[in-house]
Amino acid sequence: MKKLxxxxxxxxLVGSLLAGCGSTTSSKTDNTxxxxxxxxxxxxxxxxxxxxxxxxxxFGYKDPQTNKTDGFEIDLAREMAKKIxxxxxxxxxxxxxxxxxxxxxDSGDVDMVIxxxxxxxxxxxxxxxxxxxxxxxxxxxxxxxxxxxxxxxxNGKKIGVAQSATSKKAVQxxxxxxxxxxxxxxxxxxxxxxxxLDSGRVDAFSVDRSILYGYLDDSTVILPDKFSPQEYGIATxxxxxxxxxxxxxxxxxxxxxGELDKLIKxxxx
Ligand code: GLU
Numbered sequence: 001m002k003k004l005x006x007x008x009x010x011x012x013l014v015g016s017l018l019a020g021c022g023s024t025t026s027s028k029t030d031n032t033x034x035x036x037x038x039x040x041x042x043x044x045x046x047x048x049x050x051x052x053x054x055x056x057x058x059f060g061y062k063d064p065q066t067n068k069t070d071g072f073e074i075d076l077a078r079e080m081a082k083k084i085x086x087x088x089x090x091x092x093x094x095x096x097x098x099x100x101x102x103x104x105x106d107s108g109d110v111d112m113v114i115x116x117x118x119x120x121x122x123x124x125x126x127x128x129x130x131x132x133x134x135x136x137x138x139x140x141x142x143x144x145x146x147x148x149x150x151x152x153x154x155n156g157k158k159i160g161v162a163q164s165a166t167s168k169k170a171v172q173x174x175x176x177x178x179x180x181x182x183x184x185x186x187x188x189x190x191x192x193x194x195x196x197l198d199s200g201r202v203d204a205f206s207v208d209r210s211i212l213y214g215y216l217d218d219s220t221v222i223l224p225d226k227f228s229p230q231e232y233g234i235a236t237x238x239x240x241x242x243x244x245x246x247x248x249x250x251x252x253x254x255x256x257x258g259e260l261d262k263l264i265k266x267x268x269x
Contacts, residue, residue, distance in 0.1 A: 023170075036242020039084060042111055048081040051096035051110040053188065057214050058267045059116055060094070065128035069093050073114045079259075080234070083250050098164045102126065105237045112236050112247060116208060118166050119233040123194060127138065128244035129233035130251045131174060133260060134269070137226035138170040139209035141194075144221050146203065151225045155180040160193035162186070167207045170228035174179040190215065210269075 032038065042048055053060035054069055060068040078088035081260040094110055100114045105127060116136070118131045140159070142148045151174060161167040163186045175182045185202055187193045193205045194215045204223075205215065210232050212222050234246045234251065 004145070026199070036211055036245075038077055038240040039246055042243075044085050047090045047092050048077070048112070049078045049092045049094065049110045050080075050166070051094050051101050051115055053097075053115045053211075054076065054095040054230065055214050056116055056211050058269060059210055060114075061214070065100050069095075072129060072134070072263055072269060073116070075266070076234070076254075077114050079254060080114075080247055080250055085193075090152065091222045094242065098162050099188060101235070102164075105235060111240075113236050113244065114232075114234045116207075116210060116232055117235050118230040120166060123235075125220065125234040128241070129235050130244070130248040132231035132233055133251050133254075134232045134264070136208045136210045136230045136232065138167055138174075138206060139147040139212050139226055140171075140223045141197065141212045141215060141220050142203065142206040142223060143197065143200075143219055145219070148204070148223065150163060150181060151227075152178050154182055154204055156182070157203035158183045158185055158201075160185050160196050160205045162189060162193065162207060163188055165207060166228070166230065171206050174227045181224040186203050225249055 002119040019230060019231075028152070034261065035043075050070065052071075052073055054062035056071070058071055060069060060071045060073045077091055077093075079173070081090050091263045094104065096104055096110070096113060096115050101115050104110045105113055117123075117129075119132060123129070123134075140151060140154070148154060151171075159171055159182055161184055168184055171182065171184075185196065187196065190207065190211065191204065195206075196202045197205045197220070205212065209222060209226060216222060236247065251260070
């Protein structure tokens with residue numbers, strides 16, 4: 001009797017496992033019929049989860065007075081939400097930094113990152129990127145009191161850069177071109193670099209010019225140098241190929257229709 005009982009349980013287990021497989025297969029088939037699985041998951045959730053910068057004025061910036069996050073990249077994220085869930089307001093924004101944006105994609109906390117994320121060959125190994133929606137350049141923020149006019153004047157000086165950013169390599173290449181010697185100090189965040197600049201621990205703060213504008217104040221100036229073009233793309237997790245295609249198609253549609261240029265004008269970029 002006991003043996004029979006165990007046998008019956010086994011049959012039930014195998015039966016339910018098979019039923020489970022069956023339903024996965026049929027839902028996969030359904031998904032294929034109505035669109036990619038990764039896109040459908042967002043459609044049924046009804047909201048697009050987006051990683052954005054909150055400290056880059058005009059791109060992704062959270063106004064401390066209103067607590068509202070706005071910018072060119074937020075508007076683009078709205079276009080993506082409109083495309084997927086049919087409503088440009090169905091967005092859930094998460095603040096990201098240069099260091100956290102990749103891990104937040106990996107963990108699935110966000111569906112996409114639109115956060116001054118430069119497309120590089122190395123990063124393309126880990127994430128899917130759309131075609132560029134904007135091209136910035138690397139620049140330098142210095143204290144007015146230092147009297148520096150350009151990167152050339154920073155010979156022998158120390159430059160503050162962020163870990164996981166493209167800046168160090170870009171400044172080094174430019175310094176090599178000019179034949180000057182510079183050293184670097186790396187920091188985890190941009191506010192730390194600004195503090196180091198203010199206290200004289202570094203002589204310049206280097207990153208994309210769009211990001212530097214967020215740290216410009218009465219005591220500092222952005223030098224005219226603009227080098228190493230930074231092409232910004234929307235990043236998605238590898239494997240979410242339906243999403244990657246949809247975002248890329250949307251970026252290209254916005255380019256073709258002139259909408260992208262309108263947004264660039266709207267934000268004064
Ligand atoms: N855009 C550059 C990068 O992706 C600067 C860093 C940043 O975006 O915070 O590395």
